Amino acid sequence: MKFTEEQIMRYSRHIILKEIGGKGQDKICKAKVFIMGAGGLGSPAALYLAAAGVGTIGIADDDVVDLSNLQRQVLHATSDVGKAKVFSAEDTLSAINPNVRLIAYKERVTSENVREIIRDYDIVLDGSDNFPTRYLINDACFFAKKTLISGSILRFDGQATVFKPHAGGPCYRCLYPEIPPAGFVPSCSEAGILGPVAGTIGVLQATEALKEVLGIGDQLIGRLSVFDALNSTFREVKIRKDPDCELCGDKASITHLVDYAQAPCAIRI
Amino acid sequence: MSDIKVDAVLDITNEVCPMTFVKTKLKLETLETGQHLEVILNDGEPLRNVPRSLKEEGHRIVGTKKDGTKFHLIVEKGM
Ligand SMILES: [Zn+2]
Numbered sequence: 001m002k003f004t005e006e007q008i009m010r011y012s013r014h015i016i017l018k019e020i021g022g023k024g025q026d027k028i029c030k031a032k033v034f035i036m037g038a039g040g041l042g043s044p045a046a047l048y049l050a051a052a053g054v055g056t057i058g059i060a061d062d063d064v065v066d067l068s069n070l071q072r073q074v075l076h077a078t079s080d081v082g083k084a085k086v087f088s089a090e091d092t093l094s095a096i097n098p099n100v101r102l103i104a105y106k107e108r109v110t111s112e113n114v115r116e117i118i119r120d121y122d123i124v125l126d127g128s129d130n131f132p133t134r135y136l137i138n139d140a141c142f143f144a145k146k147t148l149i150s151g152s153i154l155r156f157d158g159q160a161t162v163f164k165p166h167a168g169g170p171c172y173r174c175l176y177p178e179i180p181p182a183g184f185v186p187s188c189s190e191a192g193i194l195g196p197v198a199g200t201i202g203v204l205q206a207t208e209a210l211k212e213v214l215g216i217g218d219q220l221i222g223r224l225s226v227f228d229a230l231n232s233t234f235r236e237v238k239i240r241k242d243p244d245c246e247l248c249g250d251k252a253s254i255t256h257l258v259d260y261a262q263a264p265c266a267i268r269i
Numbered sequence: 270m271s272d273i274k275v276d277a278v279l280d281i282t283n284e285v286c287p288m289t290f291v292k293t294k295l296k297l298e299t300l301e302t303g304q305h306l307e308v309i310l311n312d313g314e315p316l317r318n319v320p321r322s323l324k325e326e327g328h329r330i331v332g333t334k335k336d337g338t339k340f341h342l343i344v345e346k347g348m
Contacts, residue, residue, distance in 0.1 A: 008295065012287060012288060013287075016287055016291055016294070018325075018326055022295040023298055
């Protein structure tokens with residue numbers, strides 16, 4: 001724990017907290033978090049994790065910034081349109097906190113590369129916008145025993161939870177056993193999303209990531225936090241570990257990673 | 270106050286709230302429970318707030334000495 005004067009000043013509001021202190025901030029500064037996607041969820045999550053001083057942040061996204069992203073993907077500015085999202089993210093995050101080591105993966109995350117990518121991280125934060133990636137990340141985290149901070153948003157609603165099957169909790173497949181058929185989910189007309197809903201859920205994911213790093217509080221394990229922006233409510237849904245889960249159950253049948261087909265018109269969160 | 274063995278000394282007279290407490294807290298984290306830190310701080314706001322915050326975190330103030338416009342606080346580290 002050898003903070004510079006600049007770091008003491010920068011992280012003072014964390015250090016003041018009894019549950020964090022210098023030792024907790026040191027854990028944050030040594031933490032390695034991988035963020036899947038630099039979009040609606042990944043943006044606010046990355047901003048707060050970088051500001052918090054997370055030592056290493058990896059971000060994967062193979063997309064470029066589009067004008068239609070800017071309404072909610074707050075990592076990117078108007079001048080970034082056309083630029084790779086991961087490089088735009090790098091610029092924004094390093095401007096906020098030069099202490100953070102950023103690793104950009106400008107590639108599609110697949111069954112071929114996901115193990116290699118997440119291997120060096122403590123925590124995976126899923127901000128992906130499609131089912132094939134969610135299942136892939138879930139399965140890869142299960143096999144690698146990585147804590148997965150999951151979030152999703154649609155229209156005025158969002159939800160977040162923490163999957164930690166290696167510590168007894170459920171996994172994504174316990175909650176959604178079957179991947180919806182590619183033609184079924186979700187239609188282009190369902191791509192509507194109130195911008196700040198992405199912020200609310202992404203920030204909730206960042207909060208859970210820091211709690212995991214610090215080992216404090218009651219994590220969102222086995223609990224799905226569901227946000228309804230129109231009614232301004234959060235409700236909680238219990239998620240149980242499914243003993244028949246194909247991935248983490250007693251008679252699991254999934255033994256390797258699968259690349260599911262992408263829906264022809266996947267909504268871009 | 271003179272019979273307490275001090276394990277570390279910290280001058281926070283150049284700091285303002287909340288850095289006064291932040292610096293004190295970081296210094297205390299380098300000590301073991303039961304060890305003593307002498308904190309030199311200014312009268313007024315620091316003297317009102319720093320001891321109170323330290324007590325809230327479970328540390329004990331075991332001595333105070335006025336030194337002109339400054340104060341010397343002896344803090345015993347809690348758990
Ligand atoms: Zn499962």
